[in-house]
Amino acid sequence: MKILAINPGSTSTKIGLFEGTTELFEKTLRHSAEELAPFGAVVANQKEFRKEAILAALEEAGVKASELNAVACRGGVLKPIAGGTYKVDDAVIADLLEAQIQHPASLAGIIGKEIADENGIEAFFTDAPVTYELSELASFSGHKAIKRKGRFHALNQKAIARKFAEEQGKKYEDVNVIVCHMGGGITVGAHMGGQTVDVNDAVSEGPFTPERSGDLPTRELIDICFSGEYTHAEMKAFIQGKGGAFSYTGSIDMREIEEKAEAGDAEFKLVTDAMAYQVSKQIAAMGAVFGGEKVDGILLTGGIAYSKYITAEITKRVEFIAPVTKFPGEVELEALVLGTLRVVNGEEAAQTYA
Structure with a gap:
């Protein structure tokens, strides 16, 4: 099963192609300030530019988009939700496009769903930055006017x-x-x-x-x-x-x-x-x-x-x-793919964004 993982940053897009849990290749696509300037402050305006760069990188690696079985996307700016893996559906796209906070992570779902739709497959995101699982006691800030947000990695x-x-x-x-x-x-x-x-x-x-x-x-x-x-x-x-x-x-x-x-x-x-x-x-x-x-x-x-x-x-x-254990660095592309695999393999059900 070939899975494309997409993780956009402010001036780069990190992608990875996996065969199951095995990474076939990983690449960071760099985007200069001059290249991004024409798109203005709305990150969704960069969709076609970044999508073309992703597809070109796949082609360069000898992979056709039609060979993909799923797309694993970084979660974007959405409503607070529980952790887990979600299908990127129309409700997700609508909120990503209407988000007040312009964050490049939102491009992953927008681009990923388009690639998925064009190839008859599904796109997913896992453990988005808006994941909110704080207990009731933990939600207290100390003043009724402020509820703790709990945004985290x-x-x-x-x-x-x-x-x-x-x-x-x-x-x-x-x-x-x-x-x-x-x-x-x-x-x-x-x-x-x-x-x-x-x-x-x-x-x-x-x-x-x-x-x-x-x-x-x-x-x-x-x-x-x-x-x-x-x-x-x-x-x-x-x-x-x-x-x-x-x-x-x-x-x-x-x-x-x-x-x-x-x-x-x-x-x-x-x-x-x-x-x-x-x-x-x-x-x-x-x-x-x-x-x-x-x-x-x-x-x-x-x-x-x-x-x-x-x-x-x-x-x-x-x-x-x-005991303290060190896991230096990050494993975000791998984590996106593993979340998608857990759903595809029936280990857990895909959650529905609402």
């Missing part, structure tokens, strides 16, 4: 949790794990009974990241908002884009920050240690979510999990809770 977190469970000879639904994804955003999720019952929001909560502020003292933040020094848009950038490690060091590259720390820069080392400290606190807080049940493992993933220093600092602080 659902695709990679759940894929890593499944991989760990498989290594233990168990199903995802039968393990209790804390998964920490560390990249441009950092999310720490408590996975219990096959659901992410609590997780910090990737944009507005949790540890600071290379470019996001995470939790901030509320009163001080209010004062800054009304100081007259920042516009609304600038305050958004204050917490996402120009926050976190960038606000302290002027860099969003944790490899560069860590290299300078290792070279003896005391300020850069302090920022690195502070990030590891905050991540450790978030992991420890998630330990309480399980209500005394055994935590089977703490799983560190994402690009920052390649750092031996940061993962070691986190491990020594949290290994009293459960």
